[in-house]
Amino acid sequence: MAPIIRIVNLTKKFGDFTAVDHLNLEVEEGEILGILGPNGAGKTTTLLMLTTVIKPTEGTAYIGSYDVTKEPDKARTLVGMAFQEPKLLWVDSPWDILNWHAKVCGLTPDERRKRVRWVLEELELWNDRFKSVHAFSGGMRKRVEIAKILIQRPKIAIVDEPTAQVDVVGKHRIWNMLRDLRYEGSTILLATNELYEADALSDRVAIMHKGKLLVCDEPKKLKDSIPGGDVVEITLEKDASDKVLEELKEIPRVANVLAIKQNHLKIYLNQAEEVLPKITEFFMRMNVQVRSIRMSEPSLDDVFAHYTGLTIEEAQRE
Amino acid sequence: MTSLRKVWVVAERDIKMFLRYKFLLIMRAIWFVSQIALFGLIVNHMFQTDVQAAVGGSYFNYYAAGIIIAMLYSTTVFIGYDIYEEADHGVVEYLLSVPVSRKELVLGRSVGGGLRSFLYVGPMMLFILYLIGISNPLQLLVALLSLFLFAFGVAGFSITLAVSIKSSDRFDILMGVIDALIVRLSTTLYPIAYMPPYYKGVALINPLTFAADFFRWGAGLESAASVPPILAAFGIVAFSSIFTFLGIVLHERRLEGGGWR
Ligand SMILES: Nc1ncnc2c1ncn2[C@@H]1O[C@H](COP(=O)(O)OP(=O)(O)OP(=O)(O)O)[C@@H](O)[C@H]1O
Ligand SMILES: [Mg+2]
Numbered sequence: 001m002a003p004i005i006r007i008v009n010l011t012k013k014f015g016d017f018t019a020v021d022h023l024n025l026e027v028e029e030g031e032i033l034g035i036l037g038p039n040g041a042g043k044t045t046t047l048l049m050l051t052t053v054i055k056p057t058e059g060t061a062y063i064g065s066y067d068v069t070k071e072p073d074k075a076r077t078l079v080g081m082a083f084q085e086p087k088l089l090w091v092d093s094p095w096d097i098l099n100w101h102a103k104v105c106g107l108t109p110d111e112r113r114k115r116v117r118w119v120l121e122e123l124e125l126w127n128d129r130f131k132s133v134h135a136f137s138g139g140m141r142k143r144v145e146i147a148k149i150l151i152q153r154p155k156i157a158i159v160d161e162p163t164a165q166v167d168v169v170g171k172h173r174i175w176n177m178l179r180d181l182r183y184e185g186s187t188i189l190l191a192t193n194e195l196y197e198a199d200a201l202s203d204r205v206a207i208m209h210k211g212k213l214l215v216c217d218e219p220k221k222l223k224d225s226i227p228g229g230d231v232v233e234i235t236l237e238k239d240a241s242d243k244v245l246e247e248l249k250e251i252p253r254v255a256n257v258l259a260i261k262q263n264h265l266k267i268y269l270n271q272a273e274e275v276l277p278k279i280t281e282f283f284m285r286m287n288v289q290v291r292s293i294r295m296s297e298p299s300l301d302d303v304f305a306h307y308t309g310l311t312i313e314e315a316q317r318e
Numbered sequence: 319m320t321s322l323r324k325v326w327v328v329a330e331r332d333i334k335m336f337l338r339y340k341f342l343l344i345m346r347a348i349w350f351v352s353q354i355a356l357f358g359l360i361v362n363h364m365f366q367t368d369v370q371a372a373v374g375g376s377y378f379n380y381y382a383a384g385i386i387i388a389m390l391y392s393t394t395v396f397i398g399y400d401i402y403e404e405a406d407h408g409v410v411e412y413l414l415s416v417p418v419s420r421k422e423l424v425l426g427r428s429v430g431g432g433l434r435s436f437l438y439v440g441p442m443m444l445f446i447l448y449l450i451g452i453s454n455p456l457q458l459l460v461a462l463l464s465l466f467l468f469a470f471g472v473a474g475f476s477i478t479l480a481v482s483i484k485s486s487d488r489f490d491i492l493m494g495v496i497d498a499l500i501v502r503l504s505t506t507l508y509p510i511a512y513m514p515p516y517y518k519g520v521a522l523i524n525p526l527t528f529a530a531d532f533f534r535w536g537a538g539l540e541s542a543a544s545v546p547p548i549l550a551a552f553g554i555v556a557f558s559s560i561f562t563f564l565g566i567v568l569h570e571r572r573l574e575g576g577g578w579r
Binding site: 048051052053073077079081083087088089091096101104105106 | 324
């Protein structure tokens, strides 16, 4: 089957700065594709080009069979977007915002009544439906924003950090509603910088950094693909010197060492059971005391680290 | 959904939005009453018979018909301020993402922006017509239709300026100046016969002159009109078409570069 979204060399420059850099990506119909990346990776800019809100500097994307640069009006009939920053006028009430959205998306009056009510109830906004969003908390505004998409049920739902600022109960509810949306036939493109959200929700994850796509695959495959299938986190009593780090990398089956802090190391290795004693022995020999050792499965953060040499947190700070 | 229906859905949103400006609407109504009850009545007494002849009988009637047009103009340009408000809250981007073409969007907003002020000024217009007295209902109907078209054009004009000028402060100052000039360089307040020749030239191509003269013609104050009704009607159509077109073109060009943030 032909992909429902095909992104071809998509590029956006703001002056000299390249926010999205020759992006190539295909999204299959019916999948949830997560775009994971730190702040400023270019996720939102990419999504805005797909919804024809901004024009690409170079390259294009096909939504269904429509080229967003040539047939933007047609492309827009297939997509709906929940924005990262809720797009609400302060004088508006959720009731007016959602009813207008349903109307402009062509829902029949009957569908509109049912869906608006259902979504407002599910997202616990029903009692506040006539209040001005001016008085709403950040999480409430975010829920109004995502409600648009859940009511619209577009063929392609584009959601930009749908649960940022939303509380834990709300997050799970939104995730479940997005899963339901997919089962009803929508394709979902989800931008996020939350590892758990990307991992739990996505069929495939595309990792973006500095406007470029680093890799795109199923979360499990991504995690399996990094050399050193085991991750050992070690906290030391004192900082490890660069020399210690270099020598650590020389130990057989150690694939990579990432210093989160000078005394907090993440070691990617194979066959941890055999290598771990050697590592503790090594630190003893180096006269560095180990405070704690923790073994874990690799996460998408480790995948990101593998491709960039940085944890997402570090990239965020950059 | 048909295109026409989409235009209407967009227009409806702007009309609803307008009703939220309760303070503004009340203040504008007070302004209107004071213009008529104070300024209009008092100035009317100052004028000699030759002036009264030039305006077709009573300066008060002449003025009252003109002030309606000034009111319609200044209420309609408000749509431009809405666009800034929406840009501040990112709603411009939202509107660009919904399944409505750019044409439908600008048309809808022009219709909504025009219709909402037409509906607001409507009762005042009826009151003025009651004072003047209606002589030819058919003529009046034609005039009202063309006034709606005028409002539609003013909305397009305001949208065009709003998307061209990205600072809301500048827009505000510019609108103040344009309002002063466009009203004073037209026949809304005084007949063309009393203008110096170089002002006359501008007044004769001013859309407010067309609207005011056409409204007076509709209200039966034919002799007060300085432009033949056909020409005035043509001027209104041209004005509305030009700015609707510009609105659509600029909207596309300006908003999609991603420069609104
Ligand atoms: N309109 C604009 N003008 C100039 N630069 C912009 C504009 N929009 C985005 N950028 C820049 O492009 C880069 C990518 O921004 P974008 O919003 O796409 O990142 P993101 O991945 O969505 O980040 P976040 O996780 O913070 O939402 C950033 O460096 C940002 O400053
Ligand atoms: Mg973003």
